[in-house]
Amino acid sequence: MSAMNSLVQNVGRAAYEMPNLLRRLGDPDGIAPLTEEQRQIADAVETHAYNATEAILNGLEAIGVVMSAAARSQDGIDQRNVADLADLVKHLAVEMQHLHDVESNMGALKRLSSIAEKNTAPAPRQRAAVRA
Numbered sequence: 503m504s505a506m507n508s509l510v511q512n513v514g515r516a517a518y519e520m521p522n523l524l525r526r527l528g529d530p531d532g533i534a535p536l537t538e539e540q541r542q543i544a545d546a547v548e549t550h551a552y553n554a555t556e557a558i559l560n561g562l563e564a565i566g567v568v569m570s571a572a573a574r575s576q577d578g579i580d581q582r583n584v585a586d587l588a589d590l591v592k593h594l595a596v597e598m599q600h601l602h603d604v605e606s607n608m609g610a611l612k613r614l615s616s617i618a619e620k621n622t623a624p625a626p627r628q629r630a631a632v633r634a
Contacts (some may be wrong), residue, residue, distance in 0.1 A: 507517050509546035511616045514557070516550035517597075520604065523547050532614035541615070551605035558601075561616060567590070 511519060527543045530536055538542065565587060572579050 505623060507542060507546045507549060509542055510549050520547055520550050522551070524604075530615070531581070531592075532611055533618055534615075535619040536612065536615040541612065542621035548605050548608035548612075551601045554600060555601045555605070558598055562591065562594060571581050 509523060523546050524542050527540055527547065530540060569579075569587065
């Protein structure tokens with residue numbers, strides 16, 4: 503993944519930026535090499551998917567810590583809040599599955615493109631045999 507990619511405008515807004523980037527990527531077949539623009543877009547989408555996954559995992563861990571502390575408190579926990587947190591966790595799990603698929607697909611697309619580039623590169627010229 504690219505450390506600095508100008509197409510990653512806001513790392514905290516992956517869900518907003520990724521659909522537009524995927525539209526711009528088009529529908530590469532994985533047989534023809536990616537253009538430089540497509541490679542940059544694939545890098546940006548892969549970066550967004552990775553960053554969003556990390557943010558979700560860190561947030562879920564923090565929710566678990568807070569819920570554990572709340573469960574041990576003397577005040578108890580409002581059942582509606584527990585239900586809302588459960589819905590959030592379920593939704594985030596589905597989003598994580600999608601982000602994992604997107605990240606994997608962009609990596610595979612870039613690998614296929616690299617193979618296609620090697621296969622379409624002109625063959626090295628062979629020298630004609632020199633007869634003595």
